């Protein structure tokens with residue numbers, strides 16, 4: 558038995574991890590994927606991946622899906638309101654099904670207290686980690702940095718005309734490219750010696766919004782400024798322009814966390830687990846904006 562199951566397999570990280578596993582030579586029939594519906598997993602099924610239908614909110618579907626699984630790549634859920642309950646279900650089901658090793662996509666953080674602007678997110682990861690440790694199942698925690706992939710959404714469609722309008726001060730972050738996390742996760746799933754370890758999965762470089770503005774300027778040949786508004790000015794402006802309040806406030810929380818250095822990292826395990834340098838932010842932005 559050396560069976561791997563990927564949860565969140567219909568999402569971006571899950572799909573990319575499966576592609577890396579296949580590229581690196583694992584037989585598709587050694588991989589299972591948890592999906593909420595067969596339709597969403599049709600492309601995975603076509604690759605020869607075994608599809609297990611299940612939902613984090615449906616305990617018995619998880620026990621059935623995890624039966625016979627040795628390594629569980631447990632991708633955190635995306636529904637914040639019920640996420641802790643969902644994660645508890647997954648961990649209890651893994652225990653009941655006899656899973657040997659859980660690789661969990663947690664979050665990189667420094668401030669674990671309620672004073673963190675992203676405490677709502679961090680609390681869920683730290684509770685999940687506690688619960689996994691208490692289960693007695695071997696674990697690997699991937700302390701994933703803030704995805705570089707959130708940047709296009711944070712910057713907005715007209716960034717080359719408007720400049721970068723975010724209240725992140727002069728903070729920097731080790732923005733991490735999701736595909737790099739996927740490849741390093743595949744490497745972990747394919748090798749041994751990762752039990753009961755925590756890996757910091759962040760970029761090796763910390764980048765501020767002013768640098769991102771100058772990278773965008775270099776790529777476009779236009780001057781792109783970083784405007785650095787106050788939080789109040791940001792909220793008023795983007796909500797007037799039609800951004801929903803909940804989304805605008807979430808961007809403010811992340812911006813505040815960037816300003817406080819919450820996603821700035823000194824040491825990272827990503828380069829070692831990738832066997833190469835993580836993708837630089839300049840190259841990431843080049844891929845995104847020059848392919849549009």
Ligand SMILES: NC(=O)c1ccc[n+]([C@@H]2O[C@H](COP(=O)([O-])OP(=O)(O)OC[C@H]3O[C@@H](n4cnc5c(N)ncnc54)[C@H](OP(=O)(O)O)[C@@H]3O)[C@@H](O)[C@H]2O)c1
Pocket residue numbers: 564565566567568569570571592593594597611612613614632633634635636643662664701702703704707735
């Ligand atoms: N570090 C960061 O900056 C950052 C940024 C964004 C997200 N994240 C976290 O990283 C995770 C993976 O990222 P991603 O980009 O791959 O996200 P994504 O594309 O939104 O994928 C999320 C996956 O979780 C599945 N899922 C959601 N609720 C579920 C439930 N109740 N039961 C079973 N599966 C469920 C989704 O299934 P469906 O296809 O059926 O919806 C999807 O496959 C996210 O879920 C989130 O926790 C981290």
